[in-house]
Amino acid sequence: MQKKIVERIEAELQSPHLFENLVEKCSFPDLTSLLLEVYREKTKKVTPKLLLQQYTNNRFVLPAKANVCEAMKFDLFAAALLPKDFEMIELSPLAPLGANSVIASVDQNNALSTIRNVEVCSDPTNVLALESAARKQRLKKEGGDQPKIKLCASQRVVRCQKFEGAAFFSHFRLLALTTAGLDEGSFIFETEALFEHISFFVQLLLKSHELGIKVRDLSVHVTALDESRMDVLQQKVLNRLAAEHGNVIVEFDQKRETGRGYYCDACYHIFAKDSSGNDLLLVDGGFTNWTQQLLSNQKERFLISGLGSERLLVCT
Numbered sequence: 676m677q678k679k680i681v682e683r684i685e686a687e688l689q690s691p692h693l694f695e696n697l698v699e700k701c702s703f704p705d706l707t708s709l710l711l712e713v714y715r716e717k718t719k720k721v722t723p724k725l726l727l728q729q730y731t732n733n734r735f736v737l738p739a740k741a742n743v744c745e746a747m748k749f750d751l752f753a754a755a756l757l758p759k760d761f762e763m764i765e766l767s768p769l770a771p772l773g774a775n776s777v778i779a780s781v782d783q784n785n786a787l788s789t790i791r792n793v794e795v796c797s798d799p800t801n802v803l804a805l806e807s808a809a810r811k812q813r814l815k816k817e818g819g820d821q822p823k824i825k826l827c828a829s830q831r832v833v834r835c836q837k838f839e840g841a842a843f844f845s846h847f848r849l850l851a852l853t854t855a856g857l858d859e860g861s862f863i864f865e866t867e868a869l870f871e872h873i874s875f876f877v878q879l880l881l882k883s884h885e886l887g888i889k890v891r892d893l894s895v896h897v898t899a900l901d902e903s904r905m906d907v908l909q910q911k912v913l914n915r916l917a918a919e920h921g922n923v924i925v926e927f928d929q930k931r932e933t934g935r936g937y938y939c940d941a942c943y944h945i946f947a948k949d950s951s952g953n954d955l956l957l958v959d960g961g962f963t964n965w966t967q968q969l970l971s972n973q974k975e976r977f978l979i980s981g982l983g984s985e986r987l988l989v990c991t
Contacts, residue, residue, distance in 0.1 A: 677784070683698055702939055703792050710790035734845040735787065735833060741988045746848060748886055749984055750829045758871065761825040761852065766802050768831070769793040774801045778965045780937050787833045799830040799851040800979035801965070807855035807977070808969035823856040823868075828985065847985040852876075854978045855966050862904055865940055865962060866911035868978040869897075873912070875946055876958045876982055877920055889991055891948040894924035898931040898942050900961075908941060939964055945982075949990050958982045 681694045697706060718811065721729075730736055738989030739746075754763050772792045776783040779801060787795040791815045794800060808823045814821060833846045853869040873895055880890045897913060899905045905927065915923045934942045942961025949955040 707790055707792060714790065729990070732968055737845075738830070739846065739985065740844065741848070741985045743989050745886070746984065747827060749883070749888075749988065750850070752883070752886055753829070753984075754827075755878055756875065756882065757827055760823075760874065761827050763827040764806070766796065766799055766806075766828045766830050768796055769924070770796050770802050771805070774805065776821060778804065778968050779963070785835050786942060787835055795833045796830060797832050797834045798826045799832065799849055800981060803851060803853040803961070803979070804855075804965040804969065804977060807853060809964050810977075811855065811966070818827070818925060821857060823854055823864075825852075825854050827852050839982075849932045850984045851983040852960075852978075852980045856976050857975055858974045862911075863908050864976050865978070866907060867942060868976075869908075869943070869962075870912045870915055870976075872960055872980040873897075873916060873943060873945070873980060874919065877923055879915065880945070880947065880957065880987075881920070881923075883987070887910045888987065889950075890925075890987075891991070893920075893922075894926075894927035896926060896931070896946065898928050898934070898944075898961075899940075900935065900938060900942060901940050902929070904941060934959070934961060940964055947991060951955075955986065955990055956983075957987055964970065 685693050701709070707750050725795050757763065769789070770793060772788060772794050773783065774794060775781040775797055780788065781797075786797045789795065803826045806826060810824055811821065825979055827850070829848060829850045831846055831848050837847075852872050854872070856864050856868070858864060877893065877895065880893055883890055895916060897908060899908055909927075913925050913927070916923070928944070931942070931944070938961030942959075942960040945958035946954045947957055958980060963977050963979055964975075966977040967973055
């Protein structure tokens, strides 16, 4: 589809090599300057009437559906429950161009790219991977130890895919956790980090009734992407979770198809029931190789988790 659009534009402008020249022969700074000038001239033709039409018809710019006060209370509530060694940080709404597509198997068209060589954040965990890697680089240069880096962020993100249904939004708030560290052998890092992430989100969801949020029939579904790890995951993660939260379903889901190729080793989902009794996916997480790529070190380990807090507030 995109190729056909490019071919049509080149034909209409009688510039058969326009796309190739812009990609291959135009540097990033020059392309930025060119496009900035194009958009500066284009905006001169935008009238107030057209501006209002764009606002009412553009799904990316309309206000969120969630109550802003409830969202703020939820973030503060979550921050109070965070394990003490997690640091909550405020991320920029922008990320380097390619923050998702370069290290993750995500199409660049799913992110809102800008002409200033950045993109609007579509997932805070990718940016937290960059922040974790940058911190590790600084520590290495300073000759310091390499402790686990545990970060948390609550961020409004924008995604360009066209979603349908009451639980899907073009921009929404995500509460993200990441843990970066080094391989400790015997799957120790992985099971400890995985248990900590899942336990935090289960506790948060179970306690959210204190904010008037009704979470029904909570269930945790772990997928061992490396099935040789199922025994250790059962002992060190699933059994511990079941012992701590007897009213929560905790089980393996080896039939899961989503996330394969995106996650490695293990991943998980946390579901609840919405007001109609339908399954509502609230938390998605798993291990990635992003810090391995960023730091060129196969010993690096990185766990990400994200809770759709807006989905929780609007749909439960």
